Amino acid sequence: MAINWFPGHMVKTKREIKENLKLVDAVIEIRDARIPKSSANPDIDELCKDKPRLILLNKSDLTDNKTTKAWINALKSESIRAIEVNCLKGDGIKNIKPALMELLKEKHERLKAKGLAKIITRVMVVGIPNVGKSTFINKMARNNIAKTGDRPGVTKNKQWIKTAIGIELLDTPGVLWPKFEDEEVALNLAFTGAIKDEIMDTEELSLKLVERLQNTNPELLKVRYKLEAVAEEPIDTLNMIARKRGAIVSGGEIDYNRIASIILDEFRGGKIGNVSLENPWKGEEIEG
Structure with missing residues (x-):
């Protein structure tokens, strides 16, 4: 991404x-x-x-x-x-x-x-x-x-x-740097809202966030969205969350734009739970 x-x-x-x-x-x-x-x-x-x-x-x-x-x-x-x-x-x-x-x-x-x-x-x-x-x-x-x-x-x-x-x-105004060499850094900035959503594919971003959280904090996802378990594939977990939240359009299809907004907003507001995306030992995402 x-x-x-x-x-x-x-x-x-x-x-x-x-x-x-x-x-x-x-x-x-x-x-x-x-x-x-x-x-x-x-x-x-x-x-x-x-x-x-x-x-x-x-x-x-x-x-x-x-x-x-x-x-x-x-x-x-x-x-x-x-x-x-x-x-x-x-x-x-x-x-x-x-x-x-x-x-x-x-x-x-x-x-x-x-x-x-x-x-x-x-x-x-x-x-x-x-x-x-x-x-x-x-x-x-x-x-x-x-x-x-x-x-x-x-x-x-x-x-x-x-x-x-x-x-x-x-x-002083907030300032980023010209190029993100590390994709994980770029994603972390996007997850937390440091980069404007207007220039992002928020549907893909929300899927990346679900993937990260189901690897690092699956219990938080399960509790917040009342899931019995997270799926093996992140897209299936996202689909389950969408159905739990009623992010559905006519014909029973997933409203990916709506569920993306819900997941990103709830993560940024701390509603999913207390999450640290990096640890000081590796400088990477915390592994479950």
Whole structure:
């Protein structure tokens, strides 16, 4: 399944990130906790390599908790500071400022030694589309400054946001990279909504998701869709789900467009269950 998406505004975003890095003290990179590796843009790694960086594994409420904690430890072993958060509910948000202050400790000590009493910390917020950057900023600002949406690409204009904890945030649009060399990475991004459904064959994508879940989390599929068992072939499992949900057109044929929408929406909303699509040991999908 070939997946490529690199709109022109993303070239502009990369340029803006590079130009504006000199204005900030640190970078907060937001990733999807279900896919910590796939949601890590290698371009961001390169652009921000010389800045202190804190990684937030957002949407941690949708993951397998043990796997998310393993990711935190795996990143720590690579000297990368990461914390798990749920920006929608605010879980883990209180840990962000202490983590940033720890990263910037030496710089702040130098400034204080020069007699600077009040230090304003400026931070750039980066990440791929649909990982929750605007939700994070709204939670930090405690109001609805940043526009949010459930589709990638909603945040468009650069803006500074003041917070009550002495940190100013620079918002940036979500940015992907030009070509996905690894099909699993591309699928993970598509499954979680980082790539617009409008450019996808959602029927094929939903079948790929069913195939993944029946290999990794068959019990969740069985419980959610009231199946006695998953079929050997993913298309047969999908057909069973469609009939359970009444996704049928005249003549008893499967309405594949409708069932695709149902399955993708329910996965993305966590209704199928807590699923981590990658583990830190192999960087691949978790095997059952």
